[in-house]
Amino acid sequence: MKPDRLSVSFFSAFFLVLLSSCHSDGLPDHHKVETSSYRTNVIQGRYIVELTHQDSVSPFVDLLTATFADNVKVGQRFTHSDFNGVSFSLSSPYSHHDNVLHSIFDHANVVSVYPSTRMNAPTLASMETPTESSISKAISDVMSPHHLTQVDRVHQELKHTGKGILIGIIDSGVDYYHPALGGGFGKGFKVRYGYDLVGDAYNLTSDDPVIKPGPTPLDNCGPETGSVGHGTHVAGIIAGKSDNFTGVAPDATLAVWRIFGCGGGVADEIIIEALLKAEETGCDIINLSVGGPGGWSESAAAVVASRIARKGIHVIVAAGNEGENGSFTIGSPATGEDVVSVASFDNTNTLAPHFKASGTKDPIGKYRHTERSNMGMVDSKAFPSYHLAFLSSSKKAHTYTSSELIIGDYNIGILGSGCAVPASVKGKYGLVQEGSCSLRTKAANLAEAGALGLVIYNEDNEDPYTPSVSNASIPILGVSRKVGQALKARLDDDKPVVLTFLGQLPIPLTTAKKVSSFSSVGATFDLDLRPHIGAIGGRVYSTLPRKLGSWGIMSGTSMASPYMAGSVALYLNSLENKKQVNAKMVREQFQNYAYRAPIENGVKDLDSPLRQGAGLIQVYDTIFQAVHISPGYISFNDTSSNNYKTHTLSITNHGDDFVSYQVVNDASLSVVPYNLQIEGYAYAEPINYTTTAAKLRLSRKIIRLGPKKTAQVTVTVIPPKVDPKQHIMYGGFIRFKSSNAKASQDLSVPYIGVVGRQKDLPMFDIDTPFIMNASHASIAYDQDDTFVLHRNDNASTINLVFRLLTGTRLLRYELVEVTTDEVIGQVLPEMTYQYRNTLDSTVQLYSLPLDGTYAPPMEQEASSPGSENSDPSIPIPHGRYKIRVKALHLFGDPNKQGDFEIWESGIIKVVD
Structure with missing residues (x-):
């Protein structure tokens, strides 16, 4: 071996x-x-x-x-x-x-x-297709996020537009006939290079996926396929250009490799093929708005992406949209060691349909989007008098017909509202109040009665109601209690209320310039910081395939990643030779000058680097500023070892002016990853925060640097004094406060660490693993039970069920003879680099079927490569056995028995 x-x-x-x-x-x-x-x-x-x-x-x-x-x-x-x-x-x-x-x-x-x-096929936190096929320049300018990232200044003052930079996109293809994307493919067009690696029919969910490569990466999938035009939206963010729309790097050249068919996922060897072709084609930057369950940097795609990045190609990867599932949710290949992992920040505005309610006064309060995880609060104050903003609860576009609003339930205002629908609601909108009758039931009842839509307000909360049904057949409009009661009072006085729908206008987001709630949370299981940095990914307006409406709004780190890719192109434009700097240095430069976002706008508490990395990119400062700090981030690991408590930062002045800084510790809020009030180590999904913070011992608190000079600062962490069993994930920013803003802007370096020993974390959730009879799934066998396995009866097969609380590098499944306690073989193959389970309904538990055979140790197996007997598995002999499951603890040594968490089943009696 x-x-x-x-x-x-x-x-x-x-x-x-x-x-x-x-x-x-x-x-x-x-x-x-x-x-x-x-x-x-x-x-x-x-x-x-x-x-x-x-x-x-x-x-x-x-x-x-x-x-x-x-x-x-x-x-x-x-x-x-x-x-x-x-x-x-x-x-x-x-x-x-x-x-x-x-x-x-x-x-x-x-x-x-x-x-x-x-x-899996690219997933979005949200998507909306405006009812108009195009928008005015005035609205487009309001929807543009470039003022949040200084891209507008780079365009206007530096005149950098990405010209001469080749950006590779590995995605679902592109509608290159879109006018904003050049109108064609090949020499002389914006989309100059690329290939379809899979074809329309490719779908990895099928048993035998069909691969039919094509000469161009055209996305020609219609709405009937379920395709969302993901790659076209990504391409527009990077390099879209029209009279009313400007991407981040509008004059960059694109090379696109299509790795998804019209539906379903992709195997990572296809991603590897695309990565290698992008390098061969000469891409300066490669964008990957794709990913899967991660936490580890050792996946094949992550390894190849890192190798390419080490050659100086900038590989930009979406961090993932699993933020609601808590810590350690960064996807792969964003976990790669040398790539740039990108978090999502929310845009300033979004487009929303709005209506005028006759007889009402000015808009009252704020109006919330349909799903909190997709977009935070929206502010209606920018609207004209008598106008109310709303967003439909459905991700599909509805047609809003102006009509009368009436009381939508005989029992409005009491529990059960929405369950007794008047027949007169037909052809009108029904007003209902939140109650014990579910929103799904309310919508179904009103739809059955012929209502055009549903307006719902909170029972006892002044916040706007947040509809959560995404597949209703009629629009659902959520408003605040105050607005709902005002509408109800007018209707109670027999005064008519007519809703007149007036198209779409931008509405401000109160979450602007904050980390999007859906953005995945770090770190990796090895406690390396991810994400590295953030870009705008929440509520981004960009191109869609013409078959899907040409323009639309999407949210996701899939949008943040191409925004970052375009920004790197602008940075490369500023260099005399785009190959003069390595990818790591460019990532560090963006990290040094990022905007550090608070947890909420208007408060001082900084959000954790585990959510925002170094912060939101500031492209002009990244280009213009001449001082650089390396490394771009620090991980103090956990408190079980002294090896990571001290790090050294090198600060270099590449400019021609003297600069000076005060070095301070700007601690962020700490992440509370677990909810210990629940039995066992249950993840907080989403995460919780605490003000507990680390202190830093700095070797120098004042830095003065002449031109072309370098200084070093040694940083030693003093972790917060909290219960190590909580495994609090602290963090913050080492800020270099400039004494002269004209000579240099502030710089910062994010840091993270964990109080406690990660090796002590339980691997399995309480009451798991356990075994079940696959044919009688209602019966679980615990460690005191005996399972009788009939070798000749397929109805008595076993399922091994477990839930991983913590990711593990290695899982082993041993067959143990009870009398001798000897391991006689493996009942399942060993598995490596496993992701943790979450409370998501699709990934709560693993269930592995056992077929009554085992593989003995290799020294007992006579077959060899090329022999006729290539099946070494043999039936388990008659006898009494146990299944021993071993999960390697974080930072454990696979050669040390004590570094595994071990579970043993009850007795399994094998008979004919």
Whole structure:
């Protein structure tokens, strides 16, 4: 065996299917167990093998064919300086080939082995298509976020527009016929390079996905396919250009590789192929607004992306939209070591339809978007008198017909409002109050009665009502209690109220320039800081395919990432030679001058770097300022080791003026990752905050630097004195306060750390793992029960069910003989770099089926590569056994038994 190669020996793939139903008594109250099915992002029986050199690819393929014959299907072959290898899949379950695969993976030319993983189709925090196919320049200017990031100053004062910079986009393709995207493809057009790697029909959710590459990356998917035009929106953010719209780098050249069909996900070997082609094409920047469950930097796509970045190509990756699921939710490949991981900040405005309610006075209060996670509060004060702003609860566009508003329930104002609908609501809008009758029921009842829509207000809360039903057949308009009662009072006096819908206008967001609530939260499981930095991704107006309306608003880190990519293009425009700086230095420069956002606008408490990285990019300062600090961030790790308590910052003055700074600690709010009031270590989803802060011991508190000089500051952390069992994630910014703003702006370096020992965190949630009879899913067996496994009865098969509280580098599934306590083999293949479960209904539990066979240790297995017997798994003999599940603790050593959390099942009696 080759030493120090965890990725080779232990990588595997296996379906992790969510428990179809579960014995509820075996789970704590805070687990919301659903009955839907789920597969992890690991693809069963599919692998990516990295090889030492190009010449080893074909011989390795021959070895695979000789060993597995018709059971193997070879996929991509990679012969590139950054990655030589091959992807392949096996038609029968991995466990049937466990040891043979181990022997192949120990081949002299094998460098590493990765499980092939699935990246789902790009997901958005929200999407809206305006009712108009275009907007006026006045509204477009209000919707533009460029004033938040200084991009407007770069365009106007420096005249940088991205000209001469080639930006690669790896996404769902692009409608390059869109006028704002150049109107064509190839030489002389904005979208000059690219390829369709998969074709319209490609869908990884099918058993045998069809790959039909095409010569251009055209996204021609219509609305009937469910496609949202993700790649076209991304392209517009980067380089869109029309009379009424300007992207970040409007004169940049684009190269697009289409990796998604009209529906479904993509295997990461396709992403690798696109990354390598982007490098070969000569891209200066590569944008990846894609990702999957992460937390670790060792996925194949993340590794390749990092290698490309180390060559000086700027690889920009969306951090993910899992912020509502708490800490450690950064996606892969944003976890890559040398990429730029981008968080999302909210725009200043959004477009909203609005209406005039006859007989009402000026707008009262504020009006909230339909889903808090998509957009915070919206302020109606900018609207004309008698106008009220709203947004539909549906992500699909509704037609708003002006009509009369009437009382929508006989019992309005009491519990159950919306359940007794008057027939007179037909053809009108029904006014209802929040009550015990669910919003879904209210909407369904009113729709059945023929209502055009529903206006709902809060029962006892002055905040606007937040509708949460996204698939209602009629529009749902949420207003505040005060507005609702004013409308009701007028109707009670038999005074007519007519709603007149007046199109769309921008409305201000009270969350402008703050981290978007959906943006994923760091750190990595190795406690490396992610995200690195933030850009505008909440409520971004950009291009859509012409079939989907040409223009639209999307929210997601998928929008923040291309905004960052375009900003890097503007920075490269400022250099005499765009290759004179490495990608890491550019990332640090953006981090040095980022805007550090508060937790709420109008307060002083800074949001954590675990949410915002260094903060929101400020492109003009990044270009114009001559002082640079490296590294761009610090991780003090956890408090179990002294190795990370002290770091050194180097500050260099590349300018011609003397500069001086006061060095201070601007602590942010700390993240409380767990809710310990619930039994066990339940994640706070979303995160909670505390004002607990670390102190810093600085070797120098005043820095004076002459031109072309460098100084160093040593930083030692004094963690906050809190209960280490809470694992508080502290953070803040080391700020260099300039004494002369004309000579230099302030700079800052974010830092993070954890109070406690991450190695002490439990790996499994309470009351898991457990085993179940796959045919009687309502029965769970605990450690005191005996399960009788009938080898000849398919109805007595076992499901192993567990919930990971903490991500782990290694999971082992051992078969133990009860009498001797001897490990006789593995009932499932070992799994590596596993993501934690969340309270999301699709990923709450893992359920792994066991087929009654096991793989003995390799020394007991006679088969070898190329032999006829390539199936080493054998039936479990008669006897009494236990299943032992071992999860490696964070920062654990896989060679130390004590570094695993171990669970053993009750007795499993194997009979015929």
